[in-house]
Amino acid sequence: MQRILNKIKEYDCIIIHGHKRPDGDCYGAQFGLKNIIESSFPEKNVYVVGEKSDFVDFIGKMNNITDDAYENALSIVVDTAVQDRISDPRYIKGKEVVKIDHHIPVDDYGDLRWVDTSFPSCAQMIAYFYYKFKNELKLTLDGAIALYTGIVTDTGRFRFRGVSKLTHQLAGMLIEKGVDVEYIDNKLSQESLDMIALKGYVYSNFVTTDGFIYIKMTRDVIEKYSVTDEQAASMVGLIGGIQGYPVWALMIEYPNEIRIRLRSNGPTIDKLANLYGGGGHAKASGAKLEGWEQLPAFIKDVEDVVRKYKEEL
Ligand SMILES: [Mn+2]
Structure with missing residues (x-):
């Protein structure tokens, strides 16, 4: 961290990158760091670049910069483990x-790295960075809002593993800077009418079998509610955590295949996902079917996994 601070001091121009399809944590870390550097060293030029996100647009606006800005500039990349996923590939010109980053490292890019997977969000790393050097760094309300939003979104509002005493201490420090908790929650809780309507569809159309619950997202449903495939897929959590149904899935129809988001809070399901052209984590995997005609076989395989799990309990 000291070496990173030294690098920041050394450069007059600093350009901060995040990942493709940025989330709240990516924005929070980018704009939080920008605020810290700008407030502490007003003579420096600091830019935030990369893809935009409407969801967390209230945090700040991306800068448009030309290639020559990278000359003699320091590039800082936050919240990104895979080099391919860095948004705006010009970072390399720095x-x-x-x-x-706080993800398990995939690509060891960068001349200087601070990677710590014990942090539940990258924004918390930036908040900690400020806290460590608070005698020589400044952070204003805008930066505190960015960092708080990053912490809140990546921890599922302080619910996920990795949330610690330090998380709450740093969140407290940001609130002390003037963060309005309710304002941020309101911003993050905004949903379109289409998404609410689609939730209604999911709640009325899920199918239950023996210990398994699933929802089909056919093309006509996705079109009817005018949502993106990604938004439709995000509905998988709605049918999770239901008593008696330790495994659940959301199935999206594509022209040549059905893509499945498979979830569990009981048996491990990644081996099953391997059988259907997928894989992932023990309790969260992806899988594929060639068409709906494969669905009965898939359901039977899931039921077998659930049955074995219940027998072993
Ligand atoms: Mn993150």
Whole structure:
């Protein structure tokens, strides 16, 4: 961290990158860091670049910069483990590259790296960075809002594993800076009418079998509610955690295949997902069917997994 601070001091121009399809944590870390550097060193030029996100647009606006800005500039990439996923590939044009991330490392890019998977969000790393050097760094309300939003979104509002005493201490520090908790919650809780209507569809049309619950997202449903495939897929959590149904799935129809998001809070399901052209984590995997005609076989395989799990309990 000291070496990163030294690098920041060394450069007059600092350009902060995040990942493709940025989320609240990516924005929070990018704009939080920008605020810290700008407030502490007003003579420096600091830019935030990369893809935009409407969801967390209230945090700040991306800068449009030309290639020559990278000359003698320091690139800092936050919240990104895979080099391919860095948004705005020009980061490489920076004179030096710093990586700050909380994911399990995939690509060891960067001249200087601070990677710590014990942090539940990258924004918390930036908040901690400020806290560590608070005698020489400044952070204003805008930066505190960014960092708080990043922490809140990546921890599922302080619910996920990794949330610690430090998380709450740093969140408290940000509230002390003037963060309005309710304002941020309101911003993050905004939903379109289409999404609410689609939730209604999911709640009225899920199918239950023996210990397994699923929802089909056919093309006509996705079109009817005018949502993106990604938004439709995000509905998988709605049918999770239901008593008696330790495994659940959301199935999206594509022209040549059915893509499944398979979830569990009981048996491990990644081996099953392997059988259907997928895989992932023990309790969260992806899988594929060639068409709906394969669904009965898939359901039977899931039921077998659930049955074995219940027998072993
Ligand atoms: Mn993150």
